[in-house]
Amino acid sequence: MSRPSRDPFYAEVRSAPGPGLPMRVRPVDVDCAVPVSGWQVVHGSTDTRGRTNAVSGTLLVPTRAAAGPGPRPVVSYGVGVHGLGRDAAPSHLLRRGLEPELAQIELALERGWAVAVSDGEGLGMPGPHTYGAGRAGGHALLDIARAAAHVVPDVTADSPVLLWGYSEGGRNAAWAAELQPGYAPQQRLVAVAAGGVPADLREVAGAIDGGPFSALNLAVLVGLAHAYQEPALMAVLTDAGRTKASRAATLDVVSLMTGFPEPLASHTWGDEPWDEPAWRAVLAGERNGAHRPEVPVYLYHVAGDEIVPTRVGRSLAEWYAGLGAEVTWADVVADGHLTGGRLGAPAAVAWLAAQLP
Numbered sequence: 001m002s003r004p005s006r007d008p009f010y011a012e013v014r015s016a017p018g019p020g021l022p023m024r025v026r027p028v029d030v031d032c033a034v035p036v037s038g039w040q041v042v043h044g045s046t047d048t049r050g051r052t053n054a055v056s057g058t059l060l061v062p063t064r065a066a067a068g069p070g071p072r073p074v075v076s077y078g079v080g081v082h083g084l085g086r087d088a089a090p091s092h093l094l095r096r097g098l099e100p101e102l103a104q105i106e107l108a109l110e111r112g113w114a115v116a117v118s119d120g121e122g123l124g125m126p127g128p129h130t131y132g133a134g135r136a137g138g139h140a141l142l143d144i145a146r147a148a149a150h151v152v153p154d155v156t157a158d159s160p161v162l163l164w165g166y167s168e169g170g171r172n173a174a175w176a177a178e179l180q181p182g183y184a185p186q187q188r189l190v191a192v193a194a195g196g197v198p199a200d201l202r203e204v205a206g207a208i209d210g211g212p213f214s215a216l217n218l219a220v221l222v223g224l225a226h227a228y229q230e231p232a233l234m235a236v237l238t239d240a241g242r243t244k245a246s247r248a249a250t251l252d253v254v255s256l257m258t259g260f261p262e263p264l265a266s267h268t269w270g271d272e273p274w275d276e277p278a279w280r281a282v283l284a285g286e287r288n289g290a291h292r293p294e295v296p297v298y299l300y301h302v303a304g305d306e307i308v309p310t311r312v313g314r315s316l317a318e319w320y321a322g323l324g325a326e327v328t329w330a331d332v333v334a335d336g337h338l339t340g341g342r343l344g345a346p347a348a349v350a351w352l353a354a355q356l357p
Contacts, residue, residue: 001095001096003087003092004056004086004087004089004091004092004123004124004125005086005087009024009026009040009042009056010042010056010086010089010124010125010126012125012126013042013054013125016044016045016052016053016054017043017044017052018044018052019043019044019045019046019052019139019142019143019146019183019184020043020044020045020142020143020144020145020146020147020149020150020184021043021044021146021147021150022041022042022043022147022150022151023042023043023044023054024040024041024042025039025040025041025042025151026039026040027039028040028058028094028095029095030058030060030094030095031097032060032102032105032106032109033106033109033110034062034106034109034110035062035063035064036060036061036062036063036109037060037061037063038058038059038060038061038094039058039059039151039152040056040057040058040059040091040095041056041057041058041059041144041147041151042054042055042056042124042125043055043056043057043143043144043146043147044143045121045136045139045140045143046135046136046139046143046183047121047130047133047135047136047139047227048130048133048135048136048227048228049227049228049229053121053136054125055118055119055120055121055124055125055140055143055144056089056091056119056123056124056125057090057091057116057117057118057119057124057140057144057147058090058091058094058095058116058117058119059114059115059116059117059144059147059148059151059152060105060109060114060115060116060117061114061115061152061153061154061155062109062110062112062113062114064112065112065154066112066113066154067111067112068356070158070159070160070357071154071155071156071158071159071160072112072113072114072152072154072155072159073111073112073113073114073159073160073161073162073190073356074113074114074115074116074145074148074149074152074155074159074160074161074162075108075113075114075115075116075161075162075163075164075352076116076118076141076142076144076145076161076162076163076164076173076176077101077104077105077108077115077116077117077118077164077165077169078118078120078137078141078163078164078165078166078168078169078170078171078172078173078176079099079101079117079118079120079165079168079169080101080165080166080167080168080169080341081131081167081168081216081219081253082123082129082252082253083123083129083219083251083252083253083254083255083256084122084127084128084129084131084219084222084223084248084249084250084251084256085127085128085129085249085250085251085252086122086123086124086125086126086127086128086129087252088123088129088251088252088253089119089123089124090117090118090119090123091117091119091124092124094117101166101169101341103342103345104166104341104342104345105117107345107346107349108164108349108352111349111353113162114148114152114154114155114159116141116144116145116147116148117144118137118140118141118143118144118172119140120136120137120140120172121133121136121137121140121227122223122226127226127249128222128223128226128249128250129223130223130224130226130227131168131219131220131222131223131224132168132201132219132220132223132224132227132286133223133224133227133228133286134171134172134174134175134286134288135175135179136227137168137171137172137175137176138172138173138174138175138176138177138178138179138183139176139179139183140172141163141165141172141173141175141176142176142179142180142183142184142187143184145161145187146184146187157186157188158188159188160188160190160356160357161187161188161189161190162189162190162191162192162193162352162355162356163176163177163189163191163192163193163194164192164193164194164348164349164352165193165194165195166194166195166196166340166341166344166345167195167196167197167198167307167308167337167341168198170194170195170196170197170198171194171197171198171199171288173192173193173194174192174194174197174199174288174293174297174316175288176192177189177192177194177293177294177295177297178288178289178290178291178292178293179291180293180294180295181291181294189294189295190295190355190356190357191295191296191297191298191351191352191355191356192293192295192296192297192298193297193298193300193348193349193351193352194297194298194299194300195299195300195301195332195340195341195344195345195348196300196301196302196305196307196308196313196337196340196341196344197288197299197301197308197312197313197316198307198308198312199287199288199289199312199313199315199316199319200287200288200312200315201220201283201286201287202274202283202284202287203309203311203312204307204308204309204312205217205220205264205274207307207308207309208307209263209264209265210263211306212257212261213257213306213307214260214261214262214263214264215248215256215257215259215260215261216256216307217263217264218244218245218248218256218260218264218267219248219256221233221236221237221245221264221273222245222248222249224282224286226249228282230278230282232276232277232278233278233279233282235278236268236269236270236273236276236279237267237268237269238267238268238269240267241266241267241268244260244267245267247259248260288316288319289315289316289319289320289323290319291323292320292323292324292325293320293325294325295326295355296325296326296327296328296355297320297325297326297327297328298327298328298330298348298351298352299313299316299317299320299327299328299329299330300329300330300331300332300340300344300347300348301313301314301329301330301331301332301340302331302332302333302334302336302337302339302340302344303331303332303333305336305337305340306336306337307336307337307338308337314329317329328351330344330347330348330351332344332347
């Protein structure tokens with residue numbers, strides 16, 4: 001089974017179709033606890049700068065009929081950080097039986113829902129992954145749900161759409177909910193569940209720098225610099241830092257963590273690269289919570305979260321509530337951010353189910 005970097009299915013697309021329109025589709029076998037039919041898809045979407053791009057992902061549908069009347073609901077699921085290299089794509093890992101979030105995905109499949117799992121920009125398709133770029137991530141989640149209506153037999157344009165994700169996936173789900181009224185108003189969006197959301201990247205960066213998750217700061221720098229294509233963003237890196245950034249852009253998350261444990265300032269000219277004007281502007285624009293989701297929102301977070309401070313999640317809940325959104329907050333009892341994704345998932349799925357008509 002070829003990796004995306006060697007698989008023609010994921011080859012570069014020079015002229016992508018409109019948002020949500022599939023251009024490549026193939027059936028795939030995915031070993032799930034719930035019997036499913038599966039497809040890999042490459043579809044059109046929109047990047048951070050408003051340009052059309054191509055994004056890959058996986059569509060899964062239980063072989064049994066969905067419960068309830070009407071078309072089968074579809075959940076657009078955003079995964080947490082997988083890395084920057086294109087071979088870390090969830091669509092590839094699902095096919096190989098190596099996707100670490102399969103247990104969460106199965107919770108949705110058990111409900112009879114179709115599940116659309118986006119790779120996100122630059123995973124699967126030529127990268128690097130634009131890690132941290134909320135608009136591109138949100139667009140991808142909305143557009144793979146649109147693509148499902150073209151591929152999955154009993155998913156239609158009228159299917160109820162649910163958004164769900166944790167950590168980076170939760171951030172993208174929140175961004176998708178904020179963007180949907182203007183970007184995909186025809187979608188029948190019903191609700192969004194987002195856990196461990198790094199809504200303020202600057203605050204998260206400060207919390208993890210110098211600790212065991214420091215490499216995520218380098219990953220955000222590489223991902224956002226690639227998303228915005230603004231030379232000043234990469235200019236904060238020393239020559240050695242640029243070399244390390246080029247290497248980081250090819251790696252999965254485990255290799256990132258082990259390969260770049262240093263504080264971010266080890267790779268930059270100044271002690272606080274996020275204070276540079278270009279970075280201040282980007283990080284301010286990347287903060288969740290400036291736009292009101294028009295559907296109910298469920299936010300869940302681990303108390304004492306060591307990667308995404310709990311106050312960041314609570315601030316997002318307050319921002320949404322202040323905009324008039326309907327927000328439910330849930331504390332997750334877990335020993336850390338990573339286990340919180342798994343332990344918070346059953347309640348998130350139950351809440352999503354309760355929102356369906």
